[in-house]
Amino acid sequence: MFNIFWQAKTNWDIITPALFKAISETLYMVSITLGLGGLCGMFLGCVLWSTRKGSLFSQPVVYKILEFIVNLIRPIPFIIFLSAVQPATIAIVGTSLGTNAAIFPMVIFCTMATSRIVEQSLINVDYGVIEASFAMGASRLKTLFEVVIPEVLPPLVLGYAFIFIGIMDMSAMAGTIGGGGLGDFAIQYGYNKFNPLITWISVAIILVIVQFIQQFANFIAKKLLARN
């Protein structure tokens, strides 16, 4: 019954370059998304946290609006969001197909997720250190950048590792719009050709990348925590 799987022939001459192309596409999508979305998310997260009632720039109305937007977008399954923003993708990237077209919705999603993680980390800052900074005559922005953010660096680093895994997940769906990457590779050469070996190779590579990043983040966070 399962012999259909074992009849599949693996043509390494085709597979090997395709695999390397897929790896580089995945790394490209993931790093651009983490860079852009991570930065935008950091910014949005700081805005969310500091506009909370009683926080640095206490602006409850602004906070409510931003929180509503973030909460609205975040629960949408990514693959549906990808289709939903097609017009915007075309307007901004110029096309709705390919790796770059996939990056646009990924960055938006990454921004939303990161902002929440950043906000949650910042909430844990002891108000006492903020007060100490104010008591010395520091401005709110200086307090945010030089006191608040450094204080939560360890959880932030771990938060970003968590985000990274989410981005890997999103990047696998980029294949559906011709974005390539390891997800696309696994479907095209593994699933569609009944060749599980190929899928497992993708799985293994993804696991290695994720583990590497996670361990690296743990290491950094531990270093930072040691001084805290």
Add this chain to the structure above:
Amino acid sequence: MKKPKNNIVEFKNVNKEFKTKNSKHLAVKNATFSVKQGEIFGIVGRSGAGKSTLIRLINGLEKADSGKILVDGHNITNLNYKGLKNVRRNIGFIFQHFNLFNSKTVYKNVEYPLKISVNGVKMSPDNRRLVVSKLLEYVGLEKYANFHPNSLSGGQKQRVGIARALALNPKVLLADEATSALDPETTVEILRLLKKINRELGLTIILITHTISIVRLICQRVAVMSEGQIQEIETFKKIFSDPKSQAAKSLVSTFRILEGTKTIDV
């Protein structure tokens, strides 16, 4: 009319109310008092009396609803954000839980206030290094410059807090329960340091405590506070021998019990 020059802090009919959704709470009621230049001034009272709110009004961490607060002769109640930041540079603050920056070394903690610019001007790195090392030596922590606060004892942490508060060469030092988290021996060490600072630097210290024995050790005068009001302002001796208000009587009686000259009646 000439202002009496020797009042570094002056309150005139100051009120501060906290409003929450369904309640109002007058945390400071009609406070009128003054602290003299070079004095160590105590504020005692039970928890919730309004002590913290009162001293947070001095550096504008809380805004008064009415009344006048003069710091070094300048009314701070109508200052804008920028003016307030400048006033705060002249007022050091130390806290019960130290509020040190755990992500920074002891050195960086003390350096932080020096890196705050005024009108875009900031102290040069060389001068900062000089000031920080002098301060660390002054509080006896020169060996701990590269330590992180979490590896220090409570007393050492408060020394860092004190060095950090002195960095901008303030005119007044506010201490909110600065020894309440410390054991008795460390408390005495910190009080000794505060006394030394007062004597050598001529710094005015306003010190909040709920233990009146601390008042006896270092304060020239003390304000007894309860329910948002200052009940009386006197020297420790006067309060101790002749407490007038109910709050002062209760504090003195508790002090006697803890001291062992009075027993608990059941």
